[in-house]
Amino acid sequence: MLNEAGARLRVDELRRELEEHNYRYYVMDKPTIEDWQYDKLMRELEELEKQYPQLIASYSPTQRVSGAPRAGFVEVRHMKPMLSLTNAFNEGEIRDFHNRVLQVSREDRVEYVLELKIDGLAVSLYYEDGILKRGATRGDGETGEDVTENLKTIRSVPLRLPNWKHRLEVRGEVFMPKAAFLKLNEARSEAEEQLFANPRNAAAGTLRQLDPRITAARGLDLFAYSLGFSENLKLTTHKEVLDFLQKEGFRVNLENRVLDDPETLLDFCNQWQEKRFSLPYGIDGMVLKANQLSLQEEMGATGKSPRWAVAYKFPPEQTETRLKNIFISVGRTGVLTPVAEFEPVQLAGTTVSKAALHNEDYIRDKDIRIGDYVLVHKAGDIIPEVLAVLLDKREGTEQPWSMPAECPVCGSPAMRITGEAAARCTNMACPARLWEGLVHFASRKAMDIAGLGPAVLRQLLSAHLIEDPADLYKLNQESLESLERMGEKSAGNLLNAIENSKKASQARLIFALGIRHVGSQIAKTLASRYGSLANLMRAEQEELLEIPEIGPSIAASLAEFFTNPHNRQVINKLAEAGIDINPAGTQAKENTLAGKTFVLTGTLAGYSRQEAQELLESLGGKVTGSISRKTNYLIAGENPGSKQDKAVALGVTVLDENAFADMIDKVSLKPL
Numbered sequence: 001m002l003n004e005a006g007a008r009l010r011v012d013e014l015r016r017e018l019e020e021h022n023y024r025y026y027v028m029d030k031p032t033i034e035d036w037q038y039d040k041l042m043r044e045l046e047e048l049e050k051q052y053p054q055l056i057a058s059y060s061p062t063q064r065v066s067g068a069p070r071a072g073f074v075e076v077r078h079m080k081p082m083l084s085l086t087n088a089f090n091e092g093e094i095r096d097f098h099n100r101v102l103q104v105s106r107e108d109r110v111e112y113v114l115e116l117k118i119d120g121l122a123v124s125l126y127y128e129d130g131i132l133k134r135g136a137t138r139g140d141g142e143t144g145e146d147v148t149e150n151l152k153t154i155r156s157v158p159l160r161l162p163n164w165k166h167r168l169e170v171r172g173e174v175f176m177p178k179a180a181f182l183k184l185n186e187a188r189s190e191a192e193e194q195l196f197a198n199p200r201n202a203a204a205g206t207l208r209q210l211d212p213r214i215t216a217a218r219g220l221d222l223f224a225y226s227l228g229f230s231e232n233l234k235l236t237t238h239k240e241v242l243d244f245l246q247k248e249g250f251r252v253n254l255e256n257r258v259l260d261d262p263e264t265l266l267d268f269c270n271q272w273q274e275k276r277f278s279l280p281y282g283i284d285g286m287v288l289k290a291n292q293l294s295l296q297e298e299m300g301a302t303g304k305s306p307r308w309a310v311a312y313k314f315p316p317e318q319t320e321t322r323l324k325n326i327f328i329s330v331g332r333t334g335v336l337t338p339v340a341e342f343e344p345v346q347l348a349g350t351t352v353s354k355a356a357l358h359n360e361d362y363i364r365d366k367d368i369r370i371g372d373y374v375l376v377h378k379a380g381d382i383i384p385e386v387l388a389v390l391l392d393k394r395e396g397t398e399q400p401w402s403m404p405a406e407c408p409v410c411g412s413p414a415m416r417i418t419g420e421a422a423a424r425c426t427n428m429a430c431p432a433r434l435w436e437g438l439v440h441f442a443s444r445k446a447m448d449i450a451g452l453g454p455a456v457l458r459q460l461l462s463a464h465l466i467e468d469p470a471d472l473y474k475l476n477q478e479s480l481e482s483l484e485r486m487g488e489k490s491a492g493n494l495l496n497a498i499e500n501s502k503k504a505s506q507a508r509l510i511f512a513l514g515i516r517h518v519g520s521q522i523a524k525t526l527a528s529r530y531g532s533l534a535n536l537m538r539a540e541q542e543e544l545l546e547i548p549e550i551g552p553s554i555a556a557s558l559a560e561f562f563t564n565p566h567n568r569q570v571i572n573k574l575a576e577a578g579i580d581i582n583p584a585g586t587q588a589k590e591n592t593l594a595g596k597t598f599v600l601t602g603t604l605a606g607y608s609r610q611e612a613q614e615l616l617e618s619l620g621g622k623v624t625g626s627i628s629r630k631t632n633y634l635i636a637g638e639n640p641g642s643k644q645d646k647a648v649a650l651g652v653t654v655l656d657e658n659a660f661a662d663m664i665d666k667v668s669l670k671p672l
Contacts, residue, residue: 198380
């Protein structure tokens, strides 16, 4: 056991080591240790900070993600204005810019630094005594919004600088890598949330999340590209600025060049116009900056833009093709999405032949017809999109399109609720919905059936061993062993996981059904209010609307789902298979812990952390990750750490495990 002095030395050593590994992994893309080794170092640091909370510092690697949402953003003033670049759209405008720079420099040749123009949003990072004190958006150039906690979640943002202890403003571009953008939109599509149009919009929306934990989960990154205010820093060129930033631990885009010949400069820009699609992030042009800082100062700026720099914007890549057909794709929640099928074209480095047309209104507004010549592009260089119809190429044989009245797969009615854009298949057992619905049913937040992944489910469907979620509970050892790569042990483990899933909470069961608009949190609210799936099925739409969290869309969706005979049949089969849809002695109830906020800390003997959280939430309580004056109770198990000290200091009621159990006994469901 280290004393405080020894702990302080070890904490400093661990922080330096973790910062170095963060830099190697997130900035240089050259990790030198395995993930488990990194995690071991982080756990040691966390334990020491729990043991000695007085050693916790804002720049510690453990403080990257805040434990609680903030109420809102405040405005902050930049120490030096953040200017926006003037755009150039062709080679002639680049030559004009070059001539203006030559005129001021009074030289025959001028050096420029050429950098990729990252398609993101500009931010400013302010350091004092080498510690990150504040991060802000550009805003109007003079003032921006304080997004420090969100910027701290970006692993390529140093929380402290190893060598520089003077005041410093670092300017950078926050962006979302293409892979992270696709993953985010897939998750939003699954939850029936509006999709982000492109990575830049996604990055902007993510950086302004009030809950930093959401920001942390979305995979933002940052390239540092310049300085704002600096104190006691003697540099002469912009290239030296980039080298300084890299030395201090910032991620700097290495695809930069120092050039002094206009023809070579333009050739470099044109090369990247062709190569940009191979990058794992989006760029929309090149940035040209006079390299000499003295020349930058002499040229100055207009009201909003520097005269010594320009952004050369790449023209959007668009092409025309002929639309051959419009077919329907049916998603997990039954949404009927029209998809354009057109003659294949090359876009952003790949061959494209399909693009989602979103809904019937989108097609009608653009007057898209089968046989039309259309203009297509990739939004954010990623998502194929039909931009417009080339009306001047119409021949009179083009065919208008309308949404079918029935699901093209199962023949069930395609319904469109007033106020919604999407038409839907209402049949839960629709084959087109089945696979995705089963993947959702078995997922971790739903029935949590370990080993029942997408590939296994495809095999089960192909072998006609299942037709709906209830059939999972009829599987046996022999049928599972007939699947490819499924041995005796694997089959036994999967059967055990399926059997264990019968113990899932009513909230998980409700969420597993895949009712549109009903995410895991709404499922918890419904389970808390009604006690069981059986009670929820009997609820009237008007009654549902009395619950504060339930709006008209959710209430209508629930009513539609439970009145569908196919869905009720599947639920009955689940009950027959051993899923308890009406646990003994449950009844509809009010949220008995509604309005109460809890924090969990330490190790509980009778519950896992997840089980305790779900239990509190099922009774209407809210569980957060950090202690504040708004916390009502701290549930403290063994080795509670610093949270208990903070709770006592703030006057928050602390309950040990026995007191927690007594509270649950008093408010839990009573027999009918």
